[in-house]
Amino acid sequence: MLTKPSALSRLVGELKKLPGVGERTALRLAFHLLKTPQNLTALSESLLEVKSRVRSCSICFAITEDDPCAICAGDRDTGTICVVENSQDLMALERSNAYHGTYHVLEGVISPLAGIGPSELRIAELLARIGRGGVDEVVIATNFTVEGEATALYLAKLLKPLGIRISRLAHGIPLGSDIEYVDAATVQWALQGRNQL
């Protein structure tokens, strides 16, 4: 039986490490790249470029090419810090165009099962930022998962004694959704958080 060329096997092996990519998909991607050598080179180069140029912002730990990042270096409201789990969540919040403060990326969540405690996250750096003064409010925007909620609770308890306002993103019915199909816990939150018109 013909064995795949070893260079191709290695490429397939590397592609299989990507999330959601199995043997068949990896093989399909590899053959696609083989057919378009210019894309292959461009992909290889952009991978190395990302590795060499993308780093964490030394203030907020968002991924960036320039340090400090565009948000920390810009004219944003430094009195408000929005705490997020990772840079993807930060980008989602930025897409909303509704937040004008700065961010703080935790680079993870408290997860005892995965052996990640508060000391593995950027919490000490957050405290240091608040310690330097000028912060009125911390918006906790960790995800609404068990780990995200636990992290939010931990942060709230930790920051409360500092006398700054601590808030959390609102729970409720997502836009465009049918109440009939929304889970009971979300409906409960939406009722409790109802707004007067």
Place this chain on the structure above:
Amino acid sequence: MLTKPSALSRLVGELKKLPGVGERTALRLAFHLLKTPQNLTALSESLLEVKSRVRSCSICFAITEDDPCAICAGDRDTGTICVVENSQDLMALERSNAYHGTYHVLEGVISPLAGIGPSELRIAELLARIGRGGVDEVVIATNFTVEGEATALYLAKLLKPLGIRISRLAHGIPLGSDIEYVDAATVQWALQGRNQL
């Protein structure tokens, strides 16, 4: 709004060129790679390695690192040539372990809509191989699509006058499938090609 670092944008752009990868998947893959720098380097290197080392076999046009490929250089039955559309199909036939002859990769199919005629395929090279003598049979294993069937028909007409046996892979019910759910055309082929027990 925060714009993505430009190196990351470029990587996302390159990943989006892959089949089945959209903006969201590309972003997810890029962030995954950012978190695992050793995978990022390995992927980049294996892409370049594939580009520099993988080529077409000068006899059968299968992808290979050595020229001629392991099949053409091996002790296979050179009297039988199996004609396939591409190297992926060749690998599928090899996985069956049922074929012991050599191959010929057309590198495509006749497709007037895509502007691909017989001269764009490796048909001249196939004729040259047959012309050198010693070939008793050509097994046409193009896919059972409109283009694949048209190519098979074209090849059959072209090769018939050379006085060699021309065959085509059998149509029929796939193993493990329920006749109830097999399409009518396949059932028709299976009936016409029924074997005596």
